Amino acid sequence: MRCTHRTFTALAAVVLLSAAAACGSDSDAGSGGSGSSGSGGGGLTTVKVGVIPIVDVAPLYLGQRQGFFKKQGLTLSMTTAQGGAAIVPGVVSGQFQFGFSNSTSLMIAQSTGVPIKVVANGVGSTGKDGDDFGAVVVKKGSALKSAKDLEGKKVAVNTLKNINDTTVREAVRKDGGDPSAVHFVELAFDQMPAALAKGQIDAAQVVEPALATVKAQGGTVIASNYVDTAAKLTVAMYFASTQYTQAHPDIVKKFQAATAESLTYANSHPDDVRQILTTYTKIPQATLDTMVLPDWPAEPNRTSLDTLAQLGEKDGLFKKNPDLDALLP
Known part of the structure; x- marks a missing residue:
């Protein structure tokens, strides 16, 4: 999710690439996503998915193991990246057929004209203060006690x-502080615990398992x-990509169906979630x-996404406001 100026220059180039690719044949559009690999005479369509090596994407790995994607005639080939914004260009260029990204990066991309479409929900907050899968953390003994204390401090985010x-x-902002006074630095989630312990950063926004x-x-x-x-x-x-x-x-509908079943399974099988994490993380x-x-x-929580869009506008993330009706399924 490397959402720096470099990424958005790349995204702009990807828009042109996608437009050019749209003039190609239908078989070109499905390259990498229509190869068969199966047994017993029944072929499976392999689709490439860009993911992040965190707990969020555990349902896809579970769905693959439980046969939910095979039932839909699909097999997943997953490639990891540091964050969702780095996955966006890969999806639009055809490197991946599907990708996983945080909601804000998807809004930013869509607002700049990048041709993408959400096809399935990914992950949501527990909604429990102090008991969520993502949080702002400080090292043992830190003088920082609340969000307001982050003013003037160096805070790591993954992108x-x-x-x-x-x-x-x-x-x-809600804690009465000045959000513009926070100094954000970019660091991969798995590097944050060590950087925090060494005092290289004052705080970190982490998700599990780094949390x-x-x-x-x-x-x-x-x-x-x-x-x-x-x-x-x-x-x-x-x-x-909207082109895909x-x-x-048909492949999109199959991916949606298998993903929905995988999300439901993950919610009701926490022990399986913890076990599957051992297969793609250390x-x-x-x-x-x-x-x-x-x-x-x-399903995505539309009200929460409307709030994110409003915050993105307040923070100056968009050249023009994203069209959530066009972006969401």
């Missing part, structure tokens, strides 16, 4: 100009930024046991 710095600003790691080191939560922003915030969603959704509506068992799991609702 700039995404849902995490947006929601941290809102937490600071549990910081707590195990004696760190504490000083703000539940997702909860402070909106009730049951829709944090991230799965998306595709138009060229392959999380110690003690950390797995203490992690706070997110919610995986079947």
